[in-house]
Structures are given as C-alpha cells and as structure tokens.
Amino acid sequence: ETGVTQTPRHLVMGMTNKKSLKCEQHLGHNAMYWYKQSAKKPLELMFVYSLEERVENNSVPSRFSPECPNSSHLFLHLHTLQPEDSALYLCASSPEYSSVTDTQYFGPGTRLTVL
C-alpha cells in the first residue's frame, strides 16, 4: 500500500513523559516531512529534512525535537507535551525537496494522546 511506515500507531503519554515517534521510508526518497493533523484544522507542516539536513522548521515548540539519522529514517522526539499536542502525526517523503511536481507519500500516522 505505501512505502512509508510509522511506529507506534497509537501512543498515550503523560505530560512529563519522553517518547519518540519513528518513520521509515522504503522508496529511496531524499526528503522527509513531519505533519500534525488536528481535528477541524488543515494539516500543519512541522519539519522538513532534505538529505538528512533540516531545511524547514515551522515555528514548532522546542518540546518537539526531530532527528534524521539517514535519508530513510525520521524521528520525532517528544518531551513535556501539553494536552493540545494530542493529534495525528503524519510522516511523508518525496523524491526531492526542491521539485515542485514531486508527490509526497504519507505514512498511516501515529495517533498521539497527551493526558
């Protein structure tokens, strides 16, 4: 179905916990993305990596910390989150960051609930 996988699929955490979301793409793409999808709001782009280098950080609070150790893997480290951070976190990849016409391929998402 899709070459982008995300784990875990569901996560419940307290505000003082530290957890990480993992994304892996098997498509040979060079660009990877984190999005936040909240109810009744458009998808929000959080971070973009191109060839393991962060190229976009869209005013995301420091309690979200991304990491891209190689072009196939992307992590989102979470600490001291707030209840309003509860959302579906989607990972995506595309062949190149700079191509206007490239399609982004999405993973199934991690449903995060912060208590």
Next chain:
Amino acid sequence: AQSVTQLDSHVSVSEGTPVLLRCNYSSSYSPSLFWYVQHPNKGLQLLLKYTSAATLVKGINGFEAEFKKSETSFHLTKPSAHMSDAAEYFCVVRGSGTASKLTFGTGTRLQVTL
C-alpha cells in the same frame, strides 16, 4: 502566498450517483494541485495531481479533476459513487515560489449511502 478553500465540509451522496467535491485555490505562481484521500485510521493517499500539463486530470478509482485557471478551481468528480469512496478528501496547492511547501484545505468528508 497561496491558499486553498474546500467549499463543503461534508458531502453526502447515494451509491451510484455522481460525486462533486469543490476546491478553489489562490496562488501567486503557477500552482501544482493535488487531491488526497484519507480513509479512517489511514494516512493520506494521492488520488491525482495537476502540474501544468493537461487541464483534465484522471486519477485512481475513477476520480478526475479539471484545472480551471479562470475560475481558480480544481473540483474533484466521479461519475458513480461507491461505498468504498466514503472518506475524507483534501485539496492541496503548491506554488512554484516555495518549492515543496504544500498548503492543505480543511477537508471534505464524503458520505456514501445505499
């Protein structure tokens, strides 16, 4: 700057009848336009995309969309709805000025009834 407006948050059709999901966009540059579908508990899947070639774009599962520059629209259609089409649909615009930044609409939930 770019934006996209999905004119209906919810559309309900009967199985076998046509589907029309409306999308208007605004972009300072020649845009690329996409429609994605999201089924419950799934990620987004590309239905089709327009990238300045043919204005009538055919996608998967019988969907198509027509780029109309004069109307700044990119409506999604399907001649005959199927129960499996029930999902959330997102219209997305990307302008050439900010290469990979996608701007998403708020989504249209399609309900298909018997």
